[in-house]
Amino acid sequence: MPKDHGIGASSKRREDVRFLSGRGVYTDDMALHGQTYAVFVRSNVAHGRIKSIDTSAASKMPGVLAIFTGEDFKDVGGNPAGWLINSRDGTPMREPKRPVLAHGKVRHVGDAYAAVVAETYNQAKDAAQQLADDSDIEELPAIVDMKKAVADSSNRVHDEIPDNLCFDWGWIEDNRAAVDAAFKSAPHVTTLELVNNRLVPNAMEPRSSIGEYNPGTGDYKLTTTSQNPHLTRLLVAAFVLGIPENKLTVVAPDVGGGFGSKIYHYGEEALVLAASRKLGRPVRWTAERTESFLTDAHGRDHVTKIEMASTKDGEILAIRTETLANVGAYLSNFSTATPTFLHGTLMAGPYKVPHVYVNVKTVFTNTAPVDAYRGAGRPEATFSIERIVDKMCRELNLDPFEVRRKNLIQPDQFPYTTPVGLVYDTGNYQATLDKLIELADVKNFDKRAAASKAKGKLRGMGLSTWIEACGIAPSNLVGVLGSRVGLYDAATVRVNATGNISVMTGAHSHGQGHETVFAQIVAEKLGIPESSVEIVHGDTSKIPFGMGSYGSRSLAVCGAAMTKAVDKIIAKGKKIAAHMLEAAEGDITFEDGKFSVAGTDKAKTFGEIAFSAYVPHNYPLETLEPGLEETAFYDPANFTYPAGAYLCEVEVDPETGKVDIASFTCADDFGHVMNPMIVEGQVHGGVGQGIGQALLENTSYDENGQLLTASYMDYAMPRADDVPFYTVDHSCVTPCTHNPLGVKGCGEAGAIGSPPAVVNAVIDALHRGGHTHVKHIDMPVSPARVWSAING
Template identity: 55%
Template sequence: KDGSAMAEPAWPILADGKVRYVGNMVAVVIAATIDQARDAAELVEVDYAVLKAAVATDGSDISNAPPIHEEAAGNVCFDWELGDKAATDAAIAGAAHVATLELINQRLIPHAMEPRSAVAEYESTTDQLTLYCTSQGAHAQRLLLGAFVLHHPEHRFRVVTPDVGGGFGSKVYPYAEYAVLCWAAKRLHQAVKWTSGRSEAFLTDAHGRDHVTKVELALDTNGKFTGLRVATKANLGAYLSAFAPLVPTFLYATLFAGQYTTPAIYANVVALFSNTTPVDALRGAGRPEATYLLERIVDVAAQETGRDPVDIRRINLIPADAFPYQTPVALLYDSGNYEVTMDKALGIADYAGFEARRTEAKSRNMVRGIGVAVPIEATGAAPSHIAGQLGARAGLYESAAIRFNATGNVSLILGSQSAGQGHETAFAQLISDKLGIDIDNVDVIEGDTARSQMGMGTFGSRSLSVGGSAVDKAMDKIIAKGKKIAAHLLEASVDDIEFAGGDFTVSGTDRSVNIGAVAFAAYVPHNYPLEELEPGLEEQAFFDPTNFNFPYGAYICEVEIDPETGVTEIMKFTAVDDVGIIVNPMLVDGQVHGGIAHGVGQAMLEGAVYDSDGQLLSGSLMDYTMPRADNLPSFNTDTTVTPCPMNPLGVKGVGEIGAIGAPVAVINAIVNALNPLGVKTIEMPATSQAVWQAIQQAQA
């Protein structure tokens, strides 16, 4: 905040005399078989001199701990601020009421269905290096590894990403193992393979979250929010991972306005290095943390001022006629109708009938609670020139190419990368719907730098809004060229050619030609305007958004708790989201359901635990609890539709909104249930033990 640069210590591929976290690579063993490699690894002896660890996952002061990096005094990476401090301080000083809360957004460990895996091979005669890896973007891997780590010529470095097996953000980044594999393949002149084990993944895959925060919300006598002040300590782990500086800053504090009209907001974030696994973007990436603190403090304010949680939100929502809406923390919201979405969720959840259900639960010696949250997020990060100003070393555009074959089927070549989201279906639908091609005749190709133009991959819920918009632009080019070919075939003026449903038609007549016939003519140009057009029907496009898009929702969770045991059951969970125009409702439902499950896991079950020596105590699925089917209810999901004006499809991101809104809806419900027992707040994960202990402490 004083203008000084953040500390950016080098991250060596192998530890350079100092091991800074458990999981830091210190040696590499290469063998003919995995068993031989494991046996040989057992023979490696390292002479360690034990140093005092600085962990800080609980927000403890590590400024006087031994320095993790010499260039980071007090173990501070950066001290950053956003917003109007003077106006916010004045709002809090003059408020009729100030709600204050200290909270922890605990460290999480990503768990993709399949751990990371890679194979590298090298052809010395051509200096061709090929890396097969499970990433969320082949081009980003090639750019970052080739240009900044391996210094291998980009045109001789191919990265291929086959089926990924899930990502959640953890497979975006270039990891040291990939660099080692490439080095080894070049050194040995043969293919080298590595596959992470699940226990290894706990230690090496980038972790997420890990914030300790104090938040203050100022209100006037009518319950209107007048100021929000946030102070956060963000634990970055031992090194700076790829997106690590952005997550607790521009992806976090810029969302502090939420869906509300709060006029003054100020955020101060101190980012710390610690002797823990590096932290980076995990499903939501800063936005779950922002929504959690905001929606928790709103509930606290409602409780302290005697207002209903829905009523206090309603009077502070940005009205529909206020868009586009400039927030005090940099973002310009393009569109929204928040009250309609919230009212739809309230109706589905039968919010009005909750008190009767609470009374019935009490008759069974159970306590029941209801929690409300109205999340918003910024997806489809944009534009590239802003990313450059923030220090990013890559753009934020996406690419697409459409290649018609002579027989009329289509190859769609994408720069984005599916990690299980269903790109093969959604992108093929775009082609089918607009060009009139049977969806079975569309082949979706992605994840290969040798076959596609430069693209940035999948992260931040950007695939459809950015990648899909590139597809739409490429389709417009296909149609434009197709009209010229059709005009020649139909002996008409280009201006008279219309296109719909796969057919080019002369306006006002029944004369038409199908796009398949146009493609055939383009590749077998016996009757073709060669003097005006090149043969072939293939176009490519890039799309660089001018702004984020802003999906939002209303989430309502209802829980029932046994006060004798602390066991908590989610009885109902309602989520109404506005993700703009919906291309495939089933894929949207799948993403929302998965996000809610992820959020419930954070709220009630998950949490990375380190001891004071920096040892990860929750280093296996025996110690780190993941949500199971029996932890989850049947979700009631629905949508409202406010088209996004910032892209040609009118779509918004959907992959993360569930993980953003669910944690705080669950915690608000649990606290609401426990309020009559004297419990004012509870930290995540609200396990049965934590709930029982909170009850005992409140009643002691």
């Protein structure tokens, strides 16, 4: 029977009560006494030299309280990248300062170079338009194409960087000679050039920030749409504005989605704080949707050449890749880690590949900054691997299922060290593949293909076997690799006198269901109702520290810290119970919410122990302090490695090129599953985004750096009729061996495994329809691209 509560139960999301009834509290919902409004003046050219900004007319307009330009911030710090990456020759990356407001030059359309603060939003907007009219910006040639950016040293995004390269990274450089030798002697070599198309994250809630300064205390408060409040506090305080960290509180209330784009610090957050200090009043800003398109960190944008050496029967001998990765005009906080250690280290996938070498050149262009987006490097790696495996199978006339099965790491080979430096601790990739074949009814595909043909459609089947590394860790390793932050997390569990619980966690929930799942875990471990557990997150004044939510780390890292804190609570409770029950501590057991003396009926409930901790009339005061509150930090020993197998079936209309997803099946291994319903929802959402990338979404700039897809009129988000009902399974379980919950993470899986499954299915459909000249179609696989491929 399915569980109805606790770990493993499909408990309904308790936070949905307020969300679905309109009682959520988002940053833009907050109306503060004396609040003012900021509007940013943004560049309408991709590359330009700021010659002058005349503020005289705008400053006299009704309601205008202050005007800021880049000159006001030229002497403060800049927003840094979170990872320092060295080029393969050992030189450190080029790291230009990312200012609060641009000064000297603007470097992408939407780059903010001034801001107006006024009594009302409309007054601020009118004055911002006046300020834009009174600004003289000399347009310079835009740098958009990565290959041209590297080739032309005379045109520079940053004047001090002659080749527009941030770094030229090789991983692992010592592998290079062995990889080259493997290719030289290989019986077969497959080559594929492909694009991981640029995406705009498009969370439901646009970014929004409110800055408050208290002149009486010198305290600052930033309320903002952040996935990572503590990191934002660290960056603003230590690097951008020079505020003592203890004088800045960052609060992220309800946040309507992030997908990575809200991990980072943006200049708007610093501006509203600086403006509030100047005015002595709250300053608020909320992005319009087009501002989000122009300025939120974009995702993906890789151009890759991948080569695979193999035997004639499909055994993989080596993989070699060369990638140009766009970082845009400035380095966002994780932009240097995404194309390197989150991408290159996954380039072996779930396969027994003896030799791998990855080269990544990151390029500055006059486009919006690019950073981690759902999956962050792992979708890019998986797409490259799974597309070239399929292409190799076609070239050698081999079964794509059997080739993958032959190359998958075997269950008895774990822990398995890959040639790109990761150690997979556990897995069973054959089990997920077998489950997929069963659930997708592969044996009857030909019947379905015949039915499609009768309707004039071409049916194809696309396979993807994938692995990801998430819960980034450990701190000592990533520190060597270039991380400038620790990747541990923390939680505090506070037991109140009446036995109910407050859990302060470093994870931030913006759609994941933390308030439900974390409560399930704590309630089961303590044997109390889930309704007795409150989850507190998103407020740096209440939480010891936290690195936020991204990279499928919430359960594997934050949940582990929370579990360790609960274990400390239980350990202290046993000491209190031993005193109250006049027994040895070693004889006390804890189960189902009771501390008992083993072998007797003597027991105290958890509530009684909690009350005694706060009313210590019968308490071992000589050895224990009163109270029942514990904090734990957790720094993982390794990444976690979710894995799975996905199969997509499509119907292609050869007359129009339109692709319809007929079915999509997922077999995943997420380790232990805390809430099956929430896991299923996470997979659904990820697959939906993956289908969006594969078929619909594409961020397009013209040669002048103008964003052609700056609204929903031009940027095609997936709609309900673009996605099918999914078949999702997570019954193949190999628990993570190094965290106390045995969990692996599930939030990004769907977006990692689905794009290659979709594209493989489209190519398969065309080949089955006789269009064997089509070797590859870049994403998005739109009707126009499919029709063009069919027709040569």
